[in-house]
Amino acid sequence: MAKGTYVQPELAGGFRDYLPEDMIPRQKMLDTIKTVFERFGFVPLDTPGLEKEEVLTGGDPDFKKQIFRAGLEGGKDALALRFDLTVPLARVIAANPELKMPFKRYQFGRCWRGERQQAGRFREFMQLDADVVGSSSIAADAEVITLMYETMRALGFKDQDFVIKISDRRVLNTLADVAGFDPEKMPSVLRTLDKLDKIGWDGVEKEMTLAASLSKEQFKKVKAFIERGDAAAFAPLGTLLDIPKKSYAFDLSVARGLGYYTGVVFETVLTKLPSIGSIFSGGRYDGLVSRFSNRAIPAVGTSVGVDRLFVAMQKLGMIKKEKRTAQVCVLNFELTAERQCIGAATALRRAGIATNLYLGGEKTLKGQLAYAVIEEYPVVVIIGTDEAKRGVAQVKDMVKRTQTEVKQTDIVSAVQKLL
C-alpha cells in the first residue's frame, strides 16, 4: 500500500461488532445460559471453527452456496468454516468411541453461513447448543425441554412470555398416509407447514396446492390433522414435563424442516414478539453419526440463536446498555500521590471490587471529578498530596454526595459499605 493512503476501517456485509455497551449485557446473557446448562449436568466441549470441508458437508451439494471455504496459499486440505455445532459434535462422537454414554455436552461458538443479507441475519453468529447423546429415553426429551424452560426463566422471561411448541416427526410422518398424498411430497409439505405462523392457513393452502401440488381435498385433511393434534401420542412426554402448562403446547404445525430429525421436535416463540421466529429450538435425531460410521447413536438436543435472542431481548426492553463494569474510580491528579493511588486501586481489586484508576488527560481534581460524575461512578476515592502525606484517603459517596476521610488501610471496608 502506498504511504499516506489509508485502509477503510470497515467490516464486510453481514458481520458485526459488539461494542462494550452491548457486549457487557450480552456476556451476562451468555453466562446465564451456561450456568443453567451446567446445573443440568451438561459439560463443555470445544472444537475448532475451521474443519475439513468433507467433514462439514458430507459432500452434500446443498451446502455449497452456504459455506465459507478457507485455506492457506498453497494449502493442501480443503477446509471450511463450520455452519453449526451439531456436525462437529457428531465428528467428536465418531472419533472418540471411549466417550461414556449418555454424553451430555454443551458448546458455544461462532458459526458462519452465507445468509442472504437482510435484517437480523448475520453471516457470523454465535450458537449455544446442548445435546444428550446416547440416550433414546423419553426422559432425555423431557430433560431438554425442561432445560429450555429453565433457561428462559433464568434470562428473565415470565411463564406467559414464551411458548415451547412441541411436535413429533413420527406423528407428522403419518401425514402422507392420513391425507393420501405421495410420501415423496413430505419434505415440501413440512417446509410449508413451518411457515404457518408467518403466512397463515390461506398461505399454506396456496403453497401446498401449488408448490407441492396437493389436491384441495388432501390439503383439507392435512389441516384437520394438524388442528386436531394427537393427544395420545404426546401423553407420555406430557407426564414428564415438570413445567407450567402455559409455557408449552403440543402443536403439530411445528415441523422443523431439517431432514435429520426423527422424533420429538420443538421451537420456542416469544408471545410478545412472534415475528422474530424461534429463538431456541431442536429435537431428536437418531442418526447422529451416520455420516461417519454405522454405529446407531440416538441424540436429542437444542440450540439457542444467541444473536437473535439478544435482538429480541433488546426489543422487549430486557437488555440495557452498560458502559462499564467498574464500580469505583480512584482519581489520580498529583504525581507525588500516584503510587498511593495505584496502591488503593490494587487493594480494592484484590478485594474483588471492580475499580478504575483514572488514566485520562484531565490533570485537576475538579476535572477528574467531573469525569466521574458523567460516567456515573457510585464511589470515588481521592488521594492528593495532602492525603498522601497523612496516609489517608477521601471516600466519596457520589449518590448521597457525602465524603469520609479514612486511613488508607481502611479504604476497602469504607468502599464496601457504600456498594
Next chain:
Amino acid sequence: MAKGTYVQPELAGGFRDYLPEDMIPRQKMLDTIKTVFERFGFVPLDTPGLEKEEVLTGGDPDFKKQIFRAGLEGGKDALALRFDLTVPLARVIAANPELKMPFKRYQFGRCWRGERQQAGRFREFMQLDADVVGSSSIAADAEVITLMYETMRALGFKDQDFVIKISDRRVLNTLADVAGFDPEKMPSVLRTLDKLDKIGWDGVEKEMTLAASLSKEQFKKVKAFIERGDAAAFAPLGTLLDIPKKSYAFDLSVARGLGYYTGVVFETVLTKLPSIGSIFSGGRYDGLVSRFSNRAIPAVGTSVGVDRLFVAMQKLGMIKKEKRTAQVCVLNFELTAERQCIGAATALRRAGIATNLYLGGEKTLKGQLAYAVIEEYPVVVIIGTDEAKRGVAQVKDMVKRTQTEVKQTDIVSAVQKLL
C-alpha cells in the same frame, strides 16, 4: 458421496478439540482471567473472526503465507480470518470516533495462523487481550504490568513461579548509536536478541556477527549495553509497580520482535518452565490506528496465549482433568417414580446445585448405583416406586456411605448439608 461409504471423522493438521475433561478446567482458567481483567475495569469487546483481508494485513505481503483466506463461492469481498485481536481493535477505534478515551477493553477469541506444524503450535488458538487505548501515561504501563501480575497470582502461580521481564524500545533504539552499527540492522539485531534465552550469548554472537554482520567490537558493545541495563530509564516505572520485586525484572534482552512497539515491552516467563517461552506479553505501541487514519492514538496492552498457558499449567500439575460438573446424581430406575425423580432434579437445579438425572441404559437400582460409584458422585438421590408412594427420597452420602430418608420437599436442604 456414495451410500455405504463413510467420511473420516478427523481434524485437519494443526487443529484440536478440547474434550470436556480438559474443557472444564480450561473454561475455569478463562473465567479466572476474565474476572481479573474486569476487576481492573476493562470492558469486553467482540469482533468477527472473519474480516476484509485488506483490513487485516494492510496489504503487507509478509502476512500472505500466514493468513487463512476465506470466502463464499462467487463472493465478491476478499476475506480472511483474523490472526490477532489487535488489528480488529485498531479498526474498531478508527471506525468509532465517539468511543471515550481512555478505552480499556478486553477481548477473547479464536485467531488463525498458518504456523508450521510442530509441538504446541496450533493453527487455531485462543487469545485473551487487554489494552488501554488513548493514554500515554506511565501509570497505564504500570497498570497493564500489574494486571499481568494479578492474573498470574489468580491462576495459582506464586511470586517466585514467574518473572515479568520488562524492557523498553526507546532504550533499545539507542543501541545502534551506542554500539556504532548501521541503524538499518536494528530489526535483525532485535530479532536475534529475542533468542538469547534459547541460544545463549554464544549463539547470539554467532548470529549477530554472521546474519547481521556486526563486527566483534560492535557485538561486545551490544552485550555490555544489555548486561549493564539502564536503571535510570526504568526508575519512573519502577516506583509505580505495586508488585513484589521477585516477580519482575528490568531486562533489556527482551526486544519483542514485532515492529509496532514504541515504548515499554514485556514478557512473562515461567521460572520452572522457561523453555515454553513467554505466555503473557505485550507493550506500548503508539501508532495503533496508523493504518486507518492520521489520528495519533497511544496504546499499551498485553495478550495471554491461552493454549500455551494451558499446556504449561498441565505440565506443572496445576490443571487436573475433570469429568463432570454435576455434584448430584438422581437415579431413575422405575417408570412409576420417574415423574418424581425429574421433580427432584428440577428442585436441586433451581437451588443452584448441578445435578444429573440418570439417563443411561442401566435399568436396575444396583446397576445405576454402580455407575454413580464409578463416576464418583458425592451424593445420590433415590426415588423408587416405594419412595414415590410415600412421598419420600433416599439421600445417599457416597463418601461416608450413609443414607437418610427425607420428605421429597426436604431433598434440597438434605443435599446441601452434604456438599
